[in-house]
Amino acid sequence: MCPRSIARTGKQQKGNAMSIKKHAAAVVCGLALAATTLAPSAALAVGNTGTTEVTIQAEKDAQGKDQLSFDVPTVIPFAAKADGALVGPSADATKIVNKSVFPIHVTGMSTSVENTGWNLVADASKSTETNALSFELNGVSAATPADLSAKAAWNMGYAGSGADSVAITSTGKVAHVTKNLHSAQKAATVTWTLAAGSAQ
Secondary structure, rough: OOOOOOOOOOOOOOOOOOEEEEEEOOOOOOOOOEOOOOOOOOOOOOOOOOOOOOEEEEEEEEOOOOEEEEEEOOOOEEEEEOOOOEEEEOOOEEEEEEOOOOOOEEEEEEEEOOOOOOEEEEOOOHOOOOOOEEEEEEEEEEOEEEEEOOOHHHEEEOOOOOOEEEEEEEEEEEOOOEEEEEEOOOOOOOEEEEEEEOOO
């Protein structure tokens, strides 16, 4: 079964994380990680000695996507204040954690509000939309897909290195809400894309 993505609310405890074995593409599920070898080629030897280079890289799937192991938050539960400000959980309660034996980094973040009834905008406080929603994760707006491949702040060291996670600070706003917020309402789904190595 594929684990639930970061913004699927209502069925998981606050701040709970789940382990994801993932194709580091634009979906939040995938497979376990391993190392792979490339097809070898012959090297010309001279005299009675020869040399063979040894290389290592992250395993890739048929589409060339890195096979990684990491956790993402099951849910980011916002509390809506009366003025529309959204208060998120502590950053330490919502982390992306590397479970791979080598460094990885977040390369992209995209957000969908499909079938939620919310309208994702750049700034809900300035929007005229009904059920307007805007939020930022570590200062990155959810309103448009974000390229994080060059952002060192999204790097994670190998599992157990002490630098193997990225804590996520969450802030946001809502406006012109017609939904019943007495109980948690699903607002969006965030999809994370990751790759082996560090930001370039």
